[in-house]
Amino acid sequence: MTELTPTLTASNLTKTIGHKTIVDSVSFELQQGEIFGFLGPNGAGKTTTIRMLVGLIRPTAGSVRICGYDIQQNFEDAMRCVGCIVENPDLYRFMTGRENLEHFARMLRVSNSEIERVADAVSLAHRLEQRVGTYSLGMRQRLGIAQALLGNPKLLILDEPANGLDPAGIREIRELLRRLAGEQQMSIFISSHLLAEIELTCDRVAIIHKGRILREGSVRDLISSRRDMELRVDDVPRASVIARERNLTFRTDGDRIWLAMEEADAPPLLSALAEAGVKIFHAQRRAQSLEEMFLEATGGETVD
Ligand SMILES: Nc1ncnc2c1ncn2[C@@H]1O[C@H](COP(=O)(O)OP(=O)(O)OP(=O)(O)O)[C@@H](O)[C@H]1O
Ligand SMILES: [Mg+2]
Numbered sequence: 647m648t649e650l651t652p653t654l655t656a657s658n659l660t661k662t663i664g665h666k667t668i669v670d671s672v673s674f675e676l677q678q679g680e681i682f683g684f685l686g687p688n689g690a691g692k693t694t695t696i697r698m699l700v701g702l703i704r705p706t707a708g709s710v711r712i713c714g715y716d717i718q719q720n721f722e723d724a725m726r727c728v729g730c731i732v733e734n735p736d737l738y739r740f741m742t743g744r745e746n747l748e749h750f751a752r753m754l755r756v757s758n759s760e761i762e763r764v765a766d767a768v769s770l771a772h773r774l775e776q777r778v779g780t781y782s783l784g785m786r787q788r789l790g791i792a793q794a795l796l797g798n799p800k801l802l803i804l805d806e807p808a809n810g811l812d813p814a815g816i817r818e819i820r821e822l823l824r825r826l827a828g829e830q831q832m833s834i835f836i837s838s839h840l841l842a843e844i845e846l847t848c849d850r851v852a853i854i855h856k857g858r859i860l861r862e863g864s865v866r867d868l869i870s871s872r873r874d875m876e877l878r879v880d881d882v883p884r885a886s887v888i889a890r891e892r893n894l895t896f897r898t899d900g901d902r903i904w905l906a907m908e909e910a911d912a913p914p915l916l917s918a919l920a921e922a923g924v925k926i927f928h929a930q931r932r933a934q935s936l937e938e939m940f941l942e943a944t945g946g947e948t949v950d
Pocket of ligand 1: 686687688689693694695839
């Protein structure tokens with residue numbers, strides 16, 4: 647294996663149940679130390695894809711390679727490289743944090759000394775002797791990640807790790823994931839329906855909708871540059887004429903106009919509007935929402 651072997655390769659993954667294609671030819675790659683976001687609304691096919699990645703369900707077509715091992719041919723070798731949480735962490739509430747980790751450590755045949763290491767990584771060492779039933783949601787999520795970290799996997803797969811957490815809890819998990827990717831060169835796959843979360847946490851993102859990947863790229867290219875300029879003006883029709891003259895894509899609503907453009911295009915547009923006598927009461931850059939991005943990517947089809 648060379649250093650360039652991707653940690654995870656999904657090739658044309660497809661799942662059909664009955665007559666319905668739930669995941670349709672999904673392909674992507676994760677490199678070492680990279681955090682990859684799988685962004686899509688409810689029912690997009692995120693969990694189904696993850697189930698195929700870790701062998702919980704068999705793909706109708708396509709293949710998965712983890713650390714160079716095809717999961718159909720070398721399932722156990724492949725799974726030794728992965729820690730994962732599918733949907734919610736599988737925890738026993740009547741047991742303590744430590745007992746939960748011991749249980750999983752036994753199943754994975756890893757030594758109990760690992761428990762201190764993973765508990766430390768998720769800042770739970772001080773609560774290990776308490777029952778999981780007394781944990782907050784954020785702590786349970788972190789204990790789930792600790793469990794996934796047992797055995798020191800090269801690849802971490804997390805299904806909606808931010809689910810149900812408050813902003814402080816989300817930030818804690820984000821910092822933990824960035825640390826794992828940065829310091830240990832772990833590759834991390836996270837699914838989410840939260841655009842802001844993916845934007846802040848991930849290096850690269852794929853947008854999945856109705857089982858198909860609509861877009862894929864670096865977060866910077868895909869999300870950060872997709873910003874609208876929002877203007878509130880006294881004369882929307884005149885502002886629209888000027889936007890059209892400059893070949894800008896825009897839409898209007900009431901006294902507002904939204905223009906899709908790069909930051910560098912803002913000053914000349916604002917000057918042109920002012921010269922034409924349009925009064926600008928308010929101007930701000932606004933990130934395109936997930937829904938708007940979907941509308942654009944699907945050519946106006948609504949998100950369900
Ligand atoms: N075993 C199954 N039989 C039939 N339909 C299924 C099955 N599993 C999933 N589906 C359907 O496939 C679609 C994708 O489901 P999936 O759970 O993968 O979506 P998701 O992106 O994880 O959504 P969420 O954000 O709600 O977790 C949904 O429409 C779901 O109803
Ligand atoms: Mg899901």
